[in-house]
Amino acid sequence: MKATDFLTIDDLRARAKKRIPKLAFDYLDGGAGNEANIARNRQGFTDIVLCPEYMRDVTERNQKVTIFGHTYDAPIGVSPVGLANLIWPKVDTYLATMARERNIPYTLSAVSTSSIEQIAEIAPDHAWFQLYVPGQEYICFELLKRAKATGMNVLVVTVDIPIPSRRLRDLRNDFTMPFKMTPKNIWDIARKPNWALATLVNGKPRFENMAPYIDDAAAGKSLNAAQALQVSPKLDKDLMRRIRADWDGPMLIKGALSAKSAETAKRIGADGIIVSNHGGRQLDSAPSTIEALPRVVEAAGDGMTIMLDSGVRTGSDIIKAFCLGAEFVFSGRSFVFGVGALGEAGGQHVLDMFATEVDITLAQIGCTTMAELNSDYLWDS
Numbered sequence: 325m326k327a328t329d330f331l332t333i334d335d336l337r338a339r340a341k342k343r344i345p346k347l348a349f350d351y352l353d354g355g356a357g358n359e360a361n362i363a364r365n366r367q368g369f370t371d372i373v374l375c376p377e378y379m380r381d382v383t384e385r386n387q388k389v390t391i392f393g394h395t396y397d398a399p400i401g402v403s404p405v406g407l408a409n410l411i412w413p414k415v416d417t418y419l420a421t422m423a424r425e426r427n428i429p430y431t432l433s434a435v436s437t438s439s440i441e442q443i444a445e446i447a448p449d450h451a452w453f454q455l456y457v458p459g460q461e462y463i464c465f466e467l468l469k470r471a472k473a474t475g476m477n478v479l480v481v482t483v484d485i486p487i488p489s490r491r492l493r494d495l496r497n498d499f500t501m502p503f504k505m506t507p508k509n510i511w512d513i514a515r516k517p518n519w520a521l522a523t524l525v526n527g528k529p530r531f532e533n534m535a536p537y538i539d540d541a542a543a544g545k546s547l548n549a550a551q552a553l554q555v556s557p558k559l560d561k562d563l564m565r566r567i568r569a570d571w572d573g574p575m576l577i578k579g580a581l582s583a584k585s586a587e588t589a590k591r592i593g594a595d596g597i598i599v600s601n602h603g604g605r606q607l608d609s610a611p612s613t614i615e616a617l618p619r620v621v622e623a624a625g626d627g628m629t630i631m632l633d634s635g636v637r638t639g640s641d642i643i644k645a646f647c648l649g650a651e652f653v654f655s656g657r658s659f660v661f662g663v664g665a666l667g668e669a670g671g672q673h674v675l676d677m678f679a680t681e682v683d684i685t686l687a688q689i690g691c692t693t694m695a696e697l698n699s700d701y702l703w704d705s
């Protein structure tokens with residue numbers, strides 16, 4: 325099958341599901357609780373209707389967006405995805421390479437399966453670093469030091485994992501690292517020969533960034549160790565201020581959904597916010613990000629750069645987010661579904677789809693640039 329046979333992210337998801345063991349696919353696809361927040365994220369976009377304007381010259385269009393002094397070629401980037409190489413070997417490096425070639429941002433997860441240094445070498449001008457603030461503070465400041473040393477410029481601090489959520493699919497699959505070789509899991513892997521072969525060739529995924537901080541027994545072998553490195557019930561404003569003081573470049577807070585959190589982010593000295601609910605993986609009863617966005621934009625006021633992820637699956641989702649005040653958009657699963665379905669070419673194909681749809685939607689509503697988008701193009705405004 326050719327990449328062009330896959331016309332939507334859902335097409336790619338269906339193909340990825342056939343190629344990835346259930347355990348790993350469910351880790352990627354699933355969310356917290358009964359996954360109501362995943363559904364709500366999608367519904368939020370569907371419920372918004374655009375208002376087209378015609379009789380305008382839209383011959384010359386571009387979708388470039390400038391963020392923190394860098395002009396990107398598309399309004400979408402790659403969200404951080406931890407443990408990605410378990411889903412498909414080399415996802416991290418494939419997507420970082422794609423981001424460099426196509427001039428979009430790639431966000432490296434703190435609990436990635438490629439190291440800060442590897443990714444900075446692949447995409448020196450396009451890699452952003454996402455920080456989790458683990459219980460042991462020194463790890464957080466060590467990671468910052470390493471990210472700075474590589475020249476990574478933009479820091480994304482994720483604040484929405486005070487404690488782990490209950491992801492029922494993972495619990496039902498008894499998901500731990502490495503796989504428990506139960507008869508069920510052996511059968512699962514045996515039925516996905518492409519994945520099994522690729523994993524054999526590339527080696528077992530490890531938490532590369534964290535390797536120096538946990539002993540070999542824990543590094544890459546225990547999902548619980550990874551959780552311990554992600555989770556931080558003590559993350560408060562004081563610690564956030566110290567992180568702010570330690571980082572010279574732009575700092576974004578990922579996971580703020582309310583006006584109050586936006587005000588806090590501003591007081592801490594963040595340069596922006598990624599409105600995110602972790603793709604429905606944390607608080608099952610959280611709002612969709614597209615419904616939270618206007619409150620955050622209003623509370624943040626001037627001087628903060630507001631971005632969004634969670635549930636973005638089409639170019640018109642991106643346009644809707646911009647109409648409501650977002651200045652950039654990200655997706656996590658879309659790009660990983662692409663690689664799961666098509667291998668290395670998958671990331672490029674996902675970006676092609678988003679970019680084509682953004683271009684078509686811009687023209688359809690009578691705009692030629694992303695900067696023109698505002699609430700006038702929303703039916704209900």
Ligand SMILES: Cc1cc2nc3c(=O)[nH]c(=O)nc-3n(C[C@H](O)[C@H](O)[C@H](O)COP(=O)(O)O)c2cc1C
Nearest residue numbers: 352403404405406433482602603634635655656657
């Ligand atoms: C498998 C998986 C792993 C993730 N790992 C991280 C992570 O390490 N750090 C983080 O800040 N967010 C993580 N996220 C959340 C994403 O960065 C992003 O917020 C989310 O995927 C956006 O929703 P979408 O997948 O619907 O586009 C993860 C998401 C998924 C699906």
